[in-house]
Amino acid sequence: DGGITQSPKYLFRKEGQNVTLSCEQNLNHDAMYWYRQDPGQGLRLIYYSQIVNDFQKGDIAEGYSVSREKKESFPLTVTSAQKNPTAFYLCASQRGSGWVNTEAFFGQGTRLTVV
């Protein structure tokens, strides 16, 4: 079955450590997104990518980094520069910049906690 998979579901990070959240899709989608969700804040865009080897900063990119070496994969690294990383992280994919069937599909999310 086609879909989008995030791992792990729960992640614990010590202060000062970098951690990487995985996002893989087999939907052959061009566009992929990373969002952060905090209570009362909705979904805030961290990074997005429309094609392989290219990505754009969203509204809250500071302290995060991404790569898009393969169409299927869009990992997010939360660096030690991110001062308040405890949050729920959602990855999404979308067919692309065309005008047909642009529904976004979401992973099940990763809950990151700093300990």
Add this chain to the structure above:
Amino acid sequence: AQTVTQSQPEMSVQEAETVTLSCTYDTSESNYYLFWYKQPPSRQMILVIRQEAYKQQNATENRFSVNFQKAAKSFSLKISDSQLGDTAMYFCAFHYGGSQGNLIFGKGTKLSVKP
């Protein structure tokens, strides 16, 4: 830059009644998509309904319908015959499909359906 505003942080409705969730957006683009997503307690994002900006006819999906007012930049969601399973966060989202387009969400409305 595009923005999406949901002015109702929380709403409640009695089972079997009708409720309307509000959403306004701001954009200078003429061609775009609008979506309503549902996020139940499981936190899995589920597409409820979508609207293409070039279509004047309001989208309908079973008990869910929208009132799309392009000139007013308004996109409200009406849920008829509310069911307990409709209890969730509802997010309005805007997508501009240009080469640098991204998917922007409002802060969400928490809907509680009461028996």
